Amino acid sequence: MIVLEQVNKWFGRYHALVDVSESVSKGELVVICGPSGSGKSTLLRILNRLEDIQSGRILIDGQDIYAPGLDLNRFRSYIGFVFQQFNLFPHLTALENCSLAPMRVHGLSRSAATTRAMELLERVGLADKAGAYPAELSGGQQQRVAIARALAMQPPLMLFDEPTSALDPEMVGEVLLVMRDLAHAGMTMVCVTHEMGFARDVADRILFMDAGQVLERASPAEFFQRPQHPRAQQFLADIRTPFAEKGI
């Protein structure tokens, strides 16, 4: 479903992605992990052209997403994107957040868009908050609305950029639960996350990145039990025993 060929991305002189070649199949859930600044989020953001690449090729469903004449808005509406900071529209209610794009992009009538939005809010367990503004919701509820908003465009592919990193610990579970249900329903998903428990239980494959390169690609079992690359071994060791070797 997603194919990357020799993708390079620079921010000025900073080489953020180095010759990344990767593919994701339909129905797969891929988790990208790695230390800060390793290029995880950039890798996700280039997939719906929130950032542009400087060389290489990206195919989604066989379509080169840098081909001239590509209808960018139509293309983006097929990819759901969930942000770390939720980015809900604060001047709209939860329901309106979910019905805006179906009405304005897909041209649905208000009633059809509202029906669809209500179904999705129900699916993420927030039907009773339909009339609430984002400021009235907890972080976990906001992120669930954000997921519903992305789903409202009925995308075959969902991208998650550290969806639980801005949440209080007690609210992480409710968001991961929604994501797990989505994965079980067969959605193709690429998630950048630090939730190793989620990665172990739900992911089909894990990509480990550092310094703009994918250093390791493995099943969760392999990755957590027998990481191959020394940098990945170090990363897992630091997560498991943060105080080791630091003499604290």
Added chain:
Amino acid sequence: MKELIERYWVYFLVGQYPHGPLGGLALTLLLAASGLLLALPLGVLLGIARLSAYRWLRWPVTALVMTVRGTPLLMVVFWAYFFLPSVTGVRTNQFSTMLIALVVFDGAYLAEIVRAGILGVPKGQAEAARSLGLGVPGALRFVVLPQALRSMLPSLVNQFASSIKETSLGYIIGLQEVSFIASQINNLELTKPMPIYLMLAGTYFLLCFGLSRLAFWLDRSLGVARVSRAAAVRAT
């Protein structure tokens, strides 16, 4: 004072109307209102153009805004009065001349307010809108501008109050707005400049003060629902 008001109040409010052209306070209000009504959409368009990704749009508009902002309104009025007719060949009346000057001048100032307002909306808002498939116009109209306009309200009111006062420069091209009428009254009376110009000042003050109160009320009624409901939810 009482005698002055009794003698001149009709003249002050509407000028020579209905025996001559409309003037006085009515003309000032008409000029200010149509100026605002035309300058605001112009300002929004110019402000958006200032942020455009296209150089061919961004650069000329930036040059225009900088030029107008670096020029006294008096100059712009003179341009509209002397220069414009010689270029276009159309002789506009005093009202239209002053209106053109005001719209261009205030449009440039409003453009900067709009630009700052748009830049003040977190980048993630536009990204979220774009990621849902909305184009630049859609993202602006449904997501960015509604939030930007809200935060721009105080600056907008400031600018609107300025443009009400700016209508008084119509005086120099002989437009019979309220300042012109006041000076006419002064010429007729000769000995009472103090009460006459105090009344003129009071009139401008009431207009601007009323506008700022209206904006204050608008701001509250827009914000109150969202904020107080959020506070109520947090308190429970």
